[in-house]
Amino acid sequence: MHSPSTDFRQDRPTAIVLLLPLIFVLSGTLIRFLAFRYAEPDTEWTQYFDALCRWDCTWYIRMAETGYDTFPVPSRVSAGNWAFFPFYPILVGLIGKLIPLPTIVLASLLSIATAYAAVIVAWPLLGRNIRAYTLYAAFVLSGPLSFYFTTFFTEVMFVLLTTLVFRFLGRSDYLGAAASAALLSGTRIVGVFASLSIGVKALMDYRQDKGTWRGIVGGLLGQPKLVLAIFISPLGFFTYAAFLNYWIGDGLAFSHTQRAWGRQIANPATYLWEGLVNWPNGGALLSNSQILALAAVTGLVITGVLAWRKQWPAVVFCLFCIIIPLAAGLASMLRFMAGMAPITITAATILGKNRVIFAISLIGLIIGAWFVTLAWLGGNVALV
Amino acid sequence: MRLSDRSPLTLGAYALAAILALFELAVLWQALHPNVSADYRAYYIDRTTTCLPQPVTGEYVLGTELNFRSEGDETRELRPCGWTGPAGDGTHSVGETSRLRFAVDAQGPLTLMLELTGVTLPGPAQQRVLISANGHDIGEIAVTPDKAERFVISIPASALDDDGFVDLKFDYPDAISPGKRVSNTYWRSIKLTTASLSPA
Numbered sequence: 001m002h003s004p005s006t007d008f009r010q011d012r013p014t015a016i017v018l019l020l021p022l023i024f025v026l027s028g029t030l031i032r033f034l035a036f037r038y039a040e041p042d043t044e045w046t047q048y049f050d051a052l053c054r055w056d057c058t059w060y061i062r063m064a065e066t067g068y069d070t071f072p073v074p075s076r077v078s079a080g081n082w083a084f085f086p087f088y089p090i091l092v093g094l095i096g097k098l099i100p101l102p103t104i105v106l107a108s109l110l111s112i113a114t115a116y117a118a119v120i121v122a123w124p125l126l127g128r129n130i131r132a133y134t135l136y137a138a139f140v141l142s143g144p145l146s147f148y149f150t151t152f153f154t155e156v157m158f159v160l161l162t163t164l165v166f167r168f169l170g171r172s173d174y175l176g177a178a179a180s181a182a183l184l185s186g187t188r189i190v191g192v193f194a195s196l197s198i199g200v201k202a203l204m205d206y207r208q209d210k211g212t213w214r215g216i217v218g219g220l221l222g223q224p225k226l227v228l229a230i231f232i233s234p235l236g237f238f239t240y241a242a243f244l245n246y247w248i249g250d251g252l253a254f255s256h257t258q259r260a261w262g263r264q265i266a267n268p269a270t271y272l273w274e275g276l277v278n279w280p281n282g283g284a285l286l287s288n289s290q291i292l293a294l295a296a297v298t299g300l301v302i303t304g305v306l307a308w309r310k311q312w313p314a315v316v317f318c319l320f321c322i323i324i325p326l327a328a329g330l331a332s333m334l335r336f337m338a339g340m341a342p343i344t345i346t347a348a349t350i351l352g353k354n355r356v357i358f359a360i361s362l363i364g365l366i367i368g369a370w371f372v373t374l375a376w377l378g379g380n381v382a383l384v
Numbered sequence: 385m386r387l388s389d390r391s392p393l394t395l396g397a398y399a400l401a402a403i404l405a406l407f408e409l410a411v412l413w414q415a416l417h418p419n420v421s422a423d424y425r426a427y428y429i430d431r432t433t434t435c436l437p438q439p440v441t442g443e444y445v446l447g448t449e450l451n452f453r454s455e456g457d458e459t460r461e462l463r464p465c466g467w468t469g470p471a472g473d474g475t476h477s478v479g480e481t482s483r484l485r486f487a488v489d490a491q492g493p494l495t496l497m498l499e500l501t502g503v504t505l506p507g508p509a510q511q512r513v514l515i516s517a518n519g520h521d522i523g524e525i526a527v528t529p530d531k532a533e534r535f536v537i538s539i540p541a542s543a544l545d546d547d548g549f550v551d552l553k554f555d556y557p558d559a560i561s562p563g564k565r566v567s568n569t570y571w572r573s574i575k576l577t578t579a580s581l582s583p584a
Binding site for chain 2: 071072073076077078224225227228230231232234235238241242244245248249250251252253256257259260262263264266271274329
């Protein structure tokens with residue numbers, strides 16, 4: 001991941017930067033639509049958006065339409081939808097009050113627009129390198145996991161806001177980063193860790209500016225913008241906790257309700273190892289557990305690359321966003337890694353360095369979209 | 385903008401930061417002191433039970449024998465928690481506790497009949513089931529895997545409340561985890577195929 005330029009004008013998107021992702025919007029939509037027609041030939045084509053809406057997507061639809069569960073949960077189950085953070089479903093719900101479209105159609109269109117914006121915003125972080133940018137745009141909009149970013153999951157908003165946090169941080173704009181982080185912390189539980197990235201960046205800036213750690217506490221507290229940013233950045237998280245306090249009397253209900261999903265807290269390394277050695281039965285190349293564990297390992301390796309490049313704010317963010325969910329098991333790890341902008345952006349910059357690797361990666365992403373979308377439609381649990 | 389500026393903007397920024405800090409501390413304090421029901425606390429926070437009772441009517445005609453298989457009677461309104469299914473071989477217990485609720489206005493003692501089978505997962509030879517009615521212990525039975533048996537348990541009049549319900553609780557000290565690192569909310573013990581509650 002590169003730093004944005006100190007000169008705003010250099011980071012301004014050019015026509016090619018604006019147009020290129022549109023090609024992938026079209027190709028991605030076409031591939032996913034054809035995969036849907038191939039997998040479900042008897043389903044009406046108008047059901048395309050509904051067909052791609054699986055697993056947690058259906059929870060988000062209900063949240064956008066009817067809001068949060070009361071307690072006891074009206075459907076008489078233990079799993080309350082308090083586990084899901086509110087920002088993106090609420091946004092869809094509010095827009096749905098203005099635009100009378102079916103929720104899944106509206107959410108899918110909004111997700112595509114958000115994904116497009118996330119790609120454009122990432123341009124400076126990709127080193128303004130057209131090959132890295134092409135790969136990143138292809139991955140988000142037309143890649144094997146593009147259905148996460150183009151149906152109704154919070155990942156797409158998480159990617160956009162994370163990218164904004166690191167763009168602002170690249171210019172040491174703490175308040176801009178804090179405003180993005182505040183929304184991020186209301187989008188997914190791990191979004192709150194962007195606050196730590198702001199703190200780490202402030203420490204790095206102080207050290208770079210003064211050349212010493214001496215007087216750091218006074219030096220940091222003497223920056224009103226930074227102090228304000230530190231308290232703004234987790235505001236989404238605290239606002240949601242305040243709502244839960246009011247709504248059901250438990251501000252930590254988002255965590256407590258995980259019990260209904262049977263999540264067991266354990267050593268993340270143990271989960272990782274058990275996943276890696278869970279060999280497949282029946283001739284498959286990899287088991288679902290191995291796919292999920294490898295996704296986490298890939299995330300950790302790229303976090304190592306970020307550490308090697310001394311990009312500590314991103315390292316702290318990535319480590320928390322990998323380790324904390326991993327402590328509750330491997331579930332959804334592929335989706336979580338796909339939604340980690342610092343990791344996927346860094347991967348795109350690495351793969352975009354060499355022309356041949358770039359070409360192979362691009363073709364792999366496009367072809368992969370077909371097969372993985374079919375697996376998604378087939379209910380493959382590694383993709384949950 | 386620095387602290388040394390002492391401009392209205394600087395002071396305003398610190399004031400706003402202080403307000404936000406107080407708000408966040410207040411929310412944190414509230415979150416650490418939840419104001420929830422005993423059932424909520426036991427299931428989600430203390431994790432002392434795997435069975436979170438859901439509101440059910442318990443509608444039941446005294447003496448009726450109910451079939452808990454998938455092709456049998458509609459029994460959702462009798463099952464507050466701790467059950468999954470029904471399936472073809474009965475309604476399976478899930479977790480370490482299950483509950484049944486019967487809305488009956490009985491004055492005298494009752495007889496509970498249960499037809500049960502133990503799950504066939506690798507584990508103990510028998511599944512012990514500790515049964516209580518309205519919080520009073522009424523018996524312990526042992527259920528064998530893959531073998532349907534009928535059990536008859538007496539519920540004394542002293543175990544009955546005047547709220548119009550008989551709340552039965554089944555605890556499974558030998559419940560079996562169906563896999564490695566599976567939460568106890570998913571452990572298995574028995575399958576319920578038939579039940580009735582009759583005047584003694």
